[in-house]
Every structure is written in C-alpha cells, then in structure tokens.
Amino acid sequence: LTPEVSWEAMSLGDAVGSTESYAGRLLREKQLPWELSQDMQPDQIPVVQVHNLYILGVLHSGLFLMDQHAAHERILFEQLLTEFVSEKKNHAVFHFPKPSVFTVSSLEKEVLVEQLAVLHALGWEIEHFKDSSFILRSLPVLFQDRDHIKLLREMLEDLQEDYLQKSIDRVSERMIAYLACRGAVKAGDTLTKIQMTELVEQLGKTPHNATCPHGRPTKIWLDVE
Secondary structure (H helix, E strand, C coil): CCCCCCCHHHCCCCCCCCCCCHHHHHHHCCCCCCCCCCCCCHHHCCEEEECCCEEEEEECCEEEEEEHHHHHHHHHHHHHHHHHHHCCCCCCEEEEEEEEEEECCHHHHHHHHHCHHHHHHCCCEEEEEECCEEEEEEEEHHHCCCCHHHHHHHHHHHHHHHHHCCCHHHHHHHHHHHHHHHHCCCCCCCCCHHHHHHHHHHHHHCCCCCECCCCCECEEEEECC
16 A cells, blocks of 8 residues: 555545446446345455555455456456356346447448347347448447447457457457456446445356456455465
8 A cells, every 4th residue: 555545545434436337336326237145244344445446355364455347347257158158138238219320341340240149149239221330229238328339349349350260259258258348347436345345245256256357367365374
C-alpha cells in the first residue's frame, strides 16, 4: 500500500459503487448474473478494496490479493461457456424497441454469417438484411448501455485471425472470452464490501479459476508462514 492510502479510506462499510456500466449497476443492486449462495455470510470475511483494482482478503490461514476484473471475467466466461454448451435459453436479453441496422465489411460479413448461430445462443439476435447489412434485434442485458455496433465490430475484428485459420471451436471460445471481458467489472470500479465478498465467493466455486480466460492471474495467496 502506498503512504497516501489510509485504512480509513478503505473502510469496509463505507465503500459505495460508483461505476455507471450496466455490470456495475447489477453489482450495486446485488443482481449478479449468477446465483448467490444462500448461506453466505459476508461479514465473516474481512475484505478491503485496494486502489479500485484489487480485493484484499484476510483468512485465518493467510491473506489473498484478487484482481477484481480478472476474477469477474473468469466467472462470466465459465457461465457463458456452460450455457452455450448446454444450449440453455435463459439468458437475460434486452430487446430493442426499434431494431438497429448496421453494415460490415466483406470479411466481417463472412465471419458474422458463420457465427450467427453462436451469437444467437449467447443472446444476440442478428439477422442478415441485404448485401452487407444486418439487423440487430436483441443482445445480452450486460451490454444494453454499450455502443453495441462498436462492440460487434471490435468482436468481429478480434475473431478474424482465428476464423481465417478455420478453427471454429476456437472462434466460439474466443467470442465468449471477449464478451466476458467486456461484461466484467473494470479496473477502477468501486465495489462495496458485499460486492467484493460475492466475487470472492463465486470465484471459489468457478472452475479453472487461477487465471482469467486470457491467462492473467486472478489472485495470489500468502499463507501465514
């Protein structure tokens, strides 16, 4: 910790969520896109937020430092991947009052047409309109306040390398990782004690939780010894 940061500034009970993203509002309202444990007791885990980047937690056997974005990204990735593989249709979806029409490049069109079924399984309702134009009717609620056309273009650009290599499984996984990254809380988002503890609790229940989907560590652990 730097000298400028006081423990008073990191009071467990005083932190208030400040991010204006939809994911941040879900956290503030305790409406997380996963099911919370009913027997969880947040007050039993001392946690503080460090520089709006990390969650510092203390347990009887030592302490941990968790990357809030990487942790939430892994949680969302595993949830999206599970729902995609099992073809669940219970995604929380935002339907536009008026569908959006957008155009893409020839390569983007090729990738998009190939991946329409994957996107639909993830909550994106997109249909081919004409030529290089498409209609967007719905998207996951996590992205309802984002520039959805920009998000789609960035995702298509991110997918092009794997698409050209014809690795369809890899394209699908990369798409899910991209959406998980964009939906997760960001570095700089202020979290309450309850929000921090919920992330800690859920990461512990999430498979492959040592890193985010892109390989960044989610946490480090130091035991008492």
